[in-house]
Amino acid sequence: MSVSTSQSKELTPLERQYILLTQNGLPIVEKPYHWLAEQLDLTVEQTLAMTESFKERGIIRRIAAVPNHYKLGYQFNGMTVWDISDEHASEFGRLVGQLPFVSHCYLRPRHLPSWNYNLFAMVHGTTQDEIQKYRSQIKDLLQDVLVERSSNDANQGNTLRSNDMLTSSKILKKTGLRLKQKQ
Amino acid sequence: MNKTQVVPELSSLERALINVLQHGLPVCEKPFEQVAEQVGSDEQTVISTLNQLLEQKVLTRFGPMYDAACLGGAFTLAALSVPDDKFEQVTEQVNSFEQIAHNYKRDHDYNMWFVIATESQQEIEQVVKAIEAKTGFSVLNVPKLEEFYVGLYLPV
Structure with missing residues (x-):
């Protein structure tokens, strides 16, 4: 019996079942995929093949452990934001994303005049100095593509800066993102 | 924190x-x-x-890391600029929406940053409007246009 796995990001009912079973995690036992195969009524080979297919299609980024930042001493995080020229945004976004201390890197829309930053890169550190140092390293990389806006663009006389770092002072809510049972 | x-x-x-x-x-x-x-x-x-x-909760989770967008639904990052004396009240108002997945206080004029996760793009727009109506503040909505990297690595 072969399990049809689609090439796209569309999910088959069996694949949805796989995700529902594993979105809270895999058991840490000798043979975790045997447990999963049994639940899905598949062979272990089929279950491993489905896992590989998810990885190839980018649905699963990796099978990994997620540490608690704070328990590892990473108490500081900064959302660095940058106003970079549109024609260089993709190229430099990729470069920033490759820096080892950047955990998330996205291009987002500006909302002038109140929000001029289009590149977002999240950094984490064990001290305030550490995340400041990371911000400087990103700045060095982006030096030539940062936009310096004239005061004419500025909101109510405030000069728009070419970059900033928003540190987080409190978690107000945190829930996991979940695939819903229905459908 | x-x-x-x-x-x-x-x-x-x-x-x-x-x-x-x-x-x-x-x-x-x-x-x-x-x-x-x-x-x-x-x-x-x-x-x-x-x-x-x-x-011991040193690890919060072990298993497949899914690309949330592949699980269906729509996402956006959004922010509000809230005066200090209203911050607590607005936090409650925003968090009361079940579509708010994460919410962080950050030190900036835009001092409240949250992720909205819904079933559809249309619902994102409805939630943004509903938050504006409930709080009286206008929402900065910055959905991702392009993703360059996602992956947290914290060496110990």
Whole structure:
């Protein structure tokens, strides 16, 4: 019996079942995929093949452990934001994303005049100095593509800066993102 | 953030496992056997150590990391600029929406940053409008246009 796995990001009912079973995690036992195969009524080979297919299609980024930042001493995080020229945004976004201390890197829309930053890169550190140092390293990389806006663009006389770092002072809510049972 | 949180002393095996497993586990029948080889330990010790780290909440989760967008639905990052004296009230108002997945206080004029997760793009727009109506503040909505990297690695 072969399990049809689609090439796209569309999910088959069996694949949805796989995700529902594993979105809270895999058991840490000798043979975790045997447990999963049994639940899905598949062979272990089929279950491993489905896992590989998810990885190839980018649905699963990796099978990994997620540490608690704070328990590892990473108490500081900064959302660095940058106003970079549109024609260089993709190229430099990729470069920033490759820096080892950047955990998330996205291009987002500006909302002038109140929000001029289009590149977002999240950094984490064990001290305030550490995340400041990371911000400087990103700045060095982006030096030539940062936009310096004239005061004419500025909101109510405030000069728009070419970059900033928003540190987080409190978690107000945190829930996991979940695939819903229905459908 | 939580000032009372203590950083636990980690053994060299625990450190090695945390570092290796953030990068990812091979897809095979007995993945922990391979991991044990990598860190110079044995399968049973690796399994019991990892289960302990989960129990102690040093690890929050172990398993497949899904691209949330592939699970269906729509997402956006959004922010509000809230005066200090209204911050608590607005936090409650925003958090009361079940579509708010994460919400962080940040030091900036835009001092409240949250992720909206819904079933559809249309619902995102409805939630943005509803938050504006409820709080009286206008929402800065910055959905991702392009993703360059997602992956947290915190070496210990």
